Amino acid sequence: MLFHWLRKPTLSRLFPCLMAxxxxxxxxxxxxxxxxxxxxxxxxxxxxxxxxxxxxxxxxEPRKTAKPPKTKPxxxxxxxxxxxxxxxxxxxxxxxxxxxxxxxxxxxxxVQDIETPEPEQMAKTPLxxxxxxxxxxxxxxxxxxxxxxxxxxxxxxxxxxxxATSTRLAWSPGIQIAGLSQPTPVxxxxxxxxxxxxxxxxxxxxxxxxxxxxxxxxxxxxxPEKLSGRVVGVPIVNLPGFQQGSRYLPxxxxxxxxxxxxxxGSLADRIAHSLFENIIRRCDMLVDIHTGSLKxxxxxxxxxxxxxxxxxxxxQGFDRMAVVHSTGSPGMLRSASVEAGITTVTLEAGESHRxxxxxxxxxxxxxxxxxxxxxxxxxxxxxxxxxxVYYDSDWIRAEHGGILFSDVExxxxxxxxxxxxxxxxxxxxxxxxxxxxxNGRIIGMAVDQVVMAGFAAYxxxxxxxxxxx
Ligand SMILES: [Zn+2]
Numbered sequence: 377m378l379f380h381w382l383r384k385p386t387l388s389r390l391f392p393c394l395m396a397x398x399x400x401x402x403x404x405x406x407x408x409x410x411x412x413x414x415x416x417x418x419x420x421x422x423x424x425x426x427x428x429x430x431x432x433x434x435x436x437e438p439r440k441t442a443k444p445p446k447t448k449p450x451x452x453x454x455x456x457x458x459x460x461x462x463x464x465x466x467x468x469x470x471x472x473x474x475x476x477x478x479x480x481x482x483x484x485x486x487v488q489d490i491e492t493p494e495p496e497q498m499a500k501t502p503l504x505x506x507x508x509x510x511x512x513x514x515x516x517x518x519x520x521x522x523x524x525x526x527x528x529x530x531x532x533x534x535x536x537x538x539x540a541t542s543t544r545l546a547w548s549p550g551i552q553i554a555g556l557s558q559p560t561p562v563x564x565x566x567x568x569x570x571x572x573x574x575x576x577x578x579x580x581x582x583x584x585x586x587x588x589x590x591x592x593x594x595x596x597x598x599x600p601e602k603l604s605g606r607v608v609g610v611p612i613v614n615l616p617g618f619q620q621g622s623r624y625l626p627x628x629x630x631x632x633x634x635x636x637x638x639x640x641g642s643l644a645d646r647i648a649h650s651l652f653e654n655i656i657r658r659c660d661m662l663v664d665i666h667t668g669s670l671k672x673x674x675x676x677x678x679x680x681x682x683x684x685x686x687x688x689x690x691x692q693g694f695d696r697m698a699v700v701h702s703t704g705s706p707g708m709l710r711s712a713s714v715e716a717g718i719t720t721v722t723l724e725a726g727e728s729h730r731x732x733x734x735x736x737x738x739x740x741x742x743x744x745x746x747x748x749x750x751x752x753x754x755x756x757x758x759x760x761x762x763x764x765v766y767y768d769s770d771w772i773r774a775e776h777g778g779i780l781f782s783d784v785e786x787x788x789x790x791x792x793x794x795x796x797x798x799x800x801x802x803x804x805x806x807x808x809x810x811x812x813x814x815n816g817r818i819i820g821m822a823v824d825q826v827v828m829a830g831f832a833a834y835x836x837x838x839x840x841x842x843x844x845x
Contacts, residue, residue, distance in 0.1 A: 384699035417558070436700045436769040436837075438681045448834045452483035465534070469541035472563055473596050480544030484752060500643070522695065525570040530606050530640030532564060533654060547610065549650040558616075562655065563591070563609040565598045571605025571752050575659035576743070577651075579609065579668070580632050580709060581625070582617020583728040587665030590694045590725065597744075598753070605752045609658065613651060635712035648709075656713050661690065662720040663743065664709050669736075673727035674820040674835075675787050676738040679704070679763070680721040690719045693749030695742040696762040697723075697820055698837060700769050703802055727823065759761060767819060774799050776808040777828045784834075791815045796834050799827060814838050 470476070527539035537543055546559035561704045576594065578587030591609040598607060612618045616626050625631055629644035636656075637648025656662065674738060677698035682688045691699050704711035704722075713720040723742070726735035746761075747753045782797035784790060790812040799808045810833060820835030827833065 385479065393718070414675060415758065425533055425596065437702055437765065439701060446807060452601075453551065465536065467535040467543035467545060467564070468543070469538065469600075470543055472542050472544065472565075476561070477652050479561050481614040504533045527567055527570045527604075527606075530564065530566040530573075531660060532608065533562065534579045537564050537606075540634065541657045541736050542595075542600050543564055547651070547654060549647040559611050560615040563595045563607075563611070565595060565600050565603055565607045567605050567752070568601050569604040571603070572750060572778065573608065574752065575656065575657060575745065576607070576609040576611075576665065577613050577656075577662065577709065578665045579612040579614055580664065580776070581619065581630070581728065582612075582614040584665075584667040584669075585625070585722070585729065585731050586617075586625055586726045586735050586739065588612055589731060589736045590665055590723075590743065593736065593740045594743045597740075599607025601752075603752060605750070607664070607747070607752075608653060608655065610651070623655055623728065633707035634707055635707055635709045636716065637752040647676045651758040652709075652716075656709070656718065657716065657720050659713070662709075662713050662718050663723050664720065664745070665723045665739065666728045667725055667730075671823045671825050672820060672825060672832075673786055674724040674816070676723070676725045676735055676742065677767075677819055678721045678723055680764075681710075684719075686719045687721060691721060691764055694721075694723075695744040695745035695765045696765050697742050698779075698817075699764045699766045700819070700837065701766075724776060724820075739755050766840045767817070767842045769819060770812055770813060770829060771814055772796070772810060772834040772836060773829075774808075774810060774827045774831045775829060775835050776806075777826070778800070778806075778808070778826070780804065780822055780827045780831075780833060781824055782821065784821075786818055788818045789816070790818060790836065796821075810834065 377539045410584045425695075457641050457729040459691040498690045527756075529539065529619040533545045533547055536543055537542070537545075542563070542565040545562040545564060547562045548559035548588045562702055576591045577711075578591045579585070588611045588802075595607060595609045614625060616622075617624055620626075623630070625647065627643045629642060631644050631648060634644040634648040635640070636644040637650070638648075639649050641649075654725055675698055677700055678691055678694060679700055680691050681688050681703045682691075682699075682701040683703065708722075723739060725739045726732040744753070744755065748755050776799045778799040778801040780797060780799050784796045790796060792814050794812045795816070796812055798808050799810065800806070801808075812834070814836055816836045816838040818834055819837040822831065822833045
């Protein structure tokens with residue numbers, strides 16, 4: 377009976393229940409969830425289930441039997457991409473830093489007639505084939521031959537972007553509901569020279585702000601005349617979520633569980649499908665930028681499927697970045713685009729709802745380093761050749777409910793048995809220490825907050841030659 381009540385809460389039903397809950401003599405965090413405690417646990421079930429689902433709480437996994445990376449240039453994936461419709465208009469060459477009016481939908485949504493015959497749009501500079509190189513090993517500098525080939529027009533969202541120009545296009549998922557059809561900007565820099573297409577996506581979770589700024593800054597500093605290849609940035613994929621400060625879409629769905637999407641499915645399926653068909657399939661490489669969620673923060677780090685040789689090689693370009701192996705979950709943009717042959721990693725930086733300068737700087741630096749490693753730009757000053765650090769990782773969970781106070785900071789090196797923080801029961805004053813399970817580094821952690829027993833509190837990374845082995 378009580379159960380039924382809670383399943384269908386109307387205001388009038390919920391109110392007495394809430395009152396009873398508030399007047400309950402049982403301490404809220406005592407963990408003895410007898411009949412009285414049931415209401416609180418019922419109410420929190422949704423959130424806890426969610427907790428297990430977010431990508432941040434993924435820990436590293438064992439790798440499958442490691443196979444030597446196959447010799448395959450990243451650009452080969454382009455052949456699988458649908459040929460875009462011949463574009464009708466040339467996109468204006470603009471300085472991306474200029475103030476721009478809000479984008480209007482101009483491109484026709486989802487490319488359906490992908491059979492339109494058209495000459496292969498690009499002659500590409502082949503990428504370095506460092507096939508024998510495995511993560512953790514010495515990497516010789518990429519032998520980028522400057523066989524300077526001129527770039528060709530790049531067709532995206534119904535526009536022709538001429539070589540050596542940058543522009544701002546608009547993508548609209550074509551969902552005809554007021555407030556959802558609002559287009560979001562797509563920044564494009566088409567270099568003067570031929571090369572691969574790197575795509576950057578941010579704010580698939582609308583409350584993850586660092587990635588928006590990472591993409592803006594990375595792209596604003598690109599000079600089209602000096603770029604080989606193309607960079608396409610979608611700083612705010614989930615515009616409605618961004619406007620509401622919400623991780624989710626307006627239908628409460630997590631967009632990052634719906635890729636590659638479907639034109640007939642839920643709202644999230646349709647939005648995912650539109651992004652995937654119109655933009656993602658045009659990419660050779662994709663970096664999807666996220667932050668921690670549910671009040672957790674992350675050291676800048678990559679989540680990468682190290683079983684995939686192209687992805688494993690790709691991670692080497694990211695400067696001094698932490699890399700955690702994870703195959704990802706079905707429906708993630710990363711999983712779907714790797715499946716589609718696009719070399720993809722997730723970049724995690726900082727926490728949601730915040731703009732964090734040092735996290736943004738780290739993200740911009742590593743993307744700049746990546747573009748250099750891919751032969752897309754050349755930097756004037758390169759300080760050595762820093763390599764990423766590969767981690768096996770484990771989450772340490774709170775054993776008790778209460779208020780979490782941390783003694784350590786993000787990025788701290790910790791040793792096995794060291795107290796990382798404690799959970800204090802505000803009613804009984806009991807304190808429960810949380811200890812490190814291994815020697816390693818805090819690569820992610822919860823910020824101080826109220827937690828339930830089982831809450832993933834600290835993400836400990838231990839250095840690995842090749843993660844997952
Ligand atoms: Zn996210």
